[in-house]
Amino acid sequence: MKKNRIFLITIVALILLSGIWYLIKKTNFFNEIFGLILSPFLEGSTYSGSKTRNFFQNYLFLVDLKRENERLKKEILLLKSQLANYKERERIYKELEDFYKLSTEITYPKVAAKIIYKPVDPFSGIIFIDKGSKDGILPQMPVLAGVSGEGIALVGQVVEVYRNWSKVILLTDPSFSADVKVERTGDRGILVGKAEKYCNLQYLPSASQVKEGDEVITSGQDAFFPPGLLVGKVVYVKRDPVQAMFKYAEVEPVVNLYNLDLVFVLLKLPEIPL
Amino acid sequence: MGFTINIKEIFGIFLPILLLVLIVKSYLSSVLLFYPGDMIIAFTLAILTFRDSGTLLYIFLSFLGLFESLDFLNMEIFLVFYFIFLGIFLKHLKKYFAFERFESKMAFWVLSIIFFLILKYIIYFYQVNIFIDWMFLLNLALKSLHYILATFLWVLIFYKILGIFLYKES
Numbered sequence: 001m002k003k004n005r006i007f008l009i010t011i012v013a014l015i016l017l018s019g020i021w022y023l024i025k026k027t028n029f030f031n032e033i034f035g036l037i038l039s040p041f042l043e044g045s046t047y048s049g050s051k052t053r054n055f056f057q058n059y060l061f062l063v064d065l066k067r068e069n070e071r072l073k074k075e076i077l078l079l080k081s082q083l084a085n086y087k088e089r090e091r092i093y094k095e096l097e098d099f100y101k102l103s104t105e106i107t108y109p110k111v112a113a114k115i116i117y118k119p120v121d122p123f124s125g126i127i128f129i130d131k132g133s134k135d136g137i138l139p140q141m142p143v144l145a146g147v148s149g150e151g152i153a154l155v156g157q158v159v160e161v162y163r164n165w166s167k168v169i170l171l172t173d174p175s176f177s178a179d180v181k182v183e184r185t186g187d188r189g190i191l192v193g194k195a196e197k198y199c200n201l202q203y204l205p206s207a208s209q210v211k212e213g214d215e216v217i218t219s220g221q222d223a224f225f226p227p228g229l230l231v232g233k234v235v236y237v238k239r240d241p242v243q244a245m246f247k248y249a250e251v252e253p254v255v256n257l258y259n260l261d262l263v264f265v266l267l268k269l270p271e272i273p274l
Numbered sequence: 275m276g277f278t279i280n281i282k283e284i285f286g287i288f289l290p291i292l293l294l295v296l297i298v299k300s301y302l303s304s305v306l307l308f309y310p311g312d313m314i315i316a317f318t319l320a321i322l323t324f325r326d327s328g329t330l331l332y333i334f335l336s337f338l339g340l341f342e343s344l345d346f347l348n349m350e351i352f353l354v355f356y357f358i359f360l361g362i363f364l365k366h367l368k369k370y371f372a373f374e375r376f377e378s379k380m381a382f383w384v385l386s387i388i389f390f391l392i393l394k395y396i397i398y399f400y401q402v403n404i405f406i407d408w409m410f411l412l413n414l415a416l417k418s419l420h421y422i423l424a425t426f427l428w429v430l431i432f433y434k435i436l437g438i439f440l441y442k443e444s
Contacts, residue, residue, distance in 0.1 A: 004329075011333070028350060030340050038296060045297045049304025119345040120303045120310070122417040123398045126345060159347060167347070174401035175347055192403055196413060200404045242405055258307045 027162055035132075035165040043116040043130060050261060054084065095146045095262060106152075106226060108268040110144075111135050115261055116165065123195050125170035127156070129263060132164045142225045142266045143168050145255045153230040153254045154178070154218060155263060168263070171199050171231065171253050179222035180231055182208070183215040191216065191231060191251060198235060201249040208247050210237050216251050223270045230254055278328040287439045288321065288334060291432075296341065309417075311424025314342045315390055318357060319383050320432035324440055326365045335361045349397070356393070360386065383429045387422055 018029035025032075058080070096112060113129035131137050143156040157176065160167040169176050176193040180201065187208040189201045204210060214234045220227025236250040279288075295313050302310040318338050325331055339357035343350040364382070371378050404410075 007329070030350075031344070034340070034344070041293070041297050042300045045301040046304045049301040052301075053305050053307070117300050118303050119299075120306075120308060121345050122309050122421055123394050124346060126347070128344075169347070174398060174403075177403075194402050194404050194410070195398065196410070202404070240405060241407075248405060 027160070031160070032162050035162045039116055039128075039130065039165050042128070043114070046116055046118065054088075055081075058084065092262060098146050106266065108226070108266045109136075110264045110266055111137065113166075113263050113265055115263065118258075118260075120258075121195075123174075125156075125173035125176070125193060125195060125257065127168050127170060127260065127263075129166050129168055129265070130164070131265060132162050132166050134163055136267055137161050137166050137265050138267075138269060140224055140270055141268060142229070144229065144264045144266060145260055145262070146264075147230065147254050151230055151254075152264075153232075154225060155253070155255050155257060155260065157224065158265060166265075169193075170257050172196065172257060178225055178231070179219045180216050181219040182210050182234070183217050185209050185214070188219055188221070189249070198250040198252050199232065201234070201251050202240070202246065204237075204247040204249060206239065206245050206247055210234055210247065210249055212237065226266070226268060277325050279325040279331040279334070280328070281330060283325075283440070284330055284334060287436070291435065291439075292317065292338070292341070295432075309420065309424065311428045312342075312387075312390070312421065313425075313428050314338055315387065316425050316428035317432050318360065319386055319429050320436050322361060322364045323379055323382075323433060324436055326361070326368060332358050332361055346397070356390075379433075384422070384426060387425050387429075391418055391421055 021027070021029035021032070111131050113131040113135075115127050116130045117128040119126055129143075137158055139158055139161055141158045142154060143158060144152050145155045147153050154171070156168045156170040156173070157178075158166050159169050159175070170193070171178075171191070172193040172195060174193050174195055176191075176199075178191045179188065180191045181188045182204075185208060187204050187210060189204040192200050192202060194200055201216060212234055216231045216234060218225040218227055218229040218231060232251040232253040234249045235252045238248060240246040240248045295317050299310065299313045318335065321331075321334075335357040336354045339354035340350060342357070343353040346353070367382070371382070373379065373382075
């Protein structure tokens, strides 16, 4: 009986605490705790997962080496893994260098963040990053990534921020939308995610001359994203069957969202009160 | 069947396996680059097959709901209530079905996965704002099939694992 009472008091106290926490911090108390406890585990498993994938990609076809070369093979593998490790470090360094070099026209400060967890859900597009409110991140900030040293592109938006981790929706998430324009023609439209490989570009003018291969960039009119950020390429254009006065297009993000491991959060808040 | 969960099982069996589930889920998502199945709902269904009552069970179910909601946006309260509902629903359902039979269990698992998938559809179509064509529907059908098969496979795995630990315990 006494045990039950203590138990009940603990539960009520937890619920009250989470309510007070929400009123003060505007975040989910349990997610803060989960993040604090689980983020090292998730980060470790995601890191080892990507290493395993790299290993299989690199060494899967090397298994039929001769037995007498076993010792040499082991040595080579060890050296190769060391080399892969250095190459990975070099790649991250180069990506950071390229990003900061290419984004000099973006005057907002940026924070580099590692991805600690990708749920890969078939009905959403969410990632968790290892930076949170302690690093100055706030909800609605744009998230960018490097495009193999050739530029930077928009990949998503921060939606929930906790002390040491944040939740980011990718371009493909059904909750994502951005005001964009086609770089060649200047036609504006709304880019929305649909949990598929491609995003939809809606409300293009019916007279628009958009064609496959056109680059899509942010227009800067929605107050969330700065203008001129590369988003993707048009892969398909059609007249909107529901609203004939518009055209719609399918856009392929320029960044491979499945292979992301490093992103940059732009410390930019919406410019108009919403 | 008809067992109450106790604190020893929670800390000795269910919580360590839950931690392992989260790590494996994160690892597989990173290795495979495709959806490995809904491991949390699979784990929940496996638990509910063995244990169906006790305050601790409902608290544990609410935590599972919170973990499931991590992959979504603002779904915490809804999923917590859904997981608790699933526990209560199964407790009463067991009276009317021959739950000792493996076929009945399998039918319950598949129906629960499909029901949860329908809920996911409702949330998805509420969020999504696009024109729907046949290609989109075909993609959705393939994704659903993958979801059901992968999640069902995980239920079988967790059922086997929990069976080993819980029978050893008893």
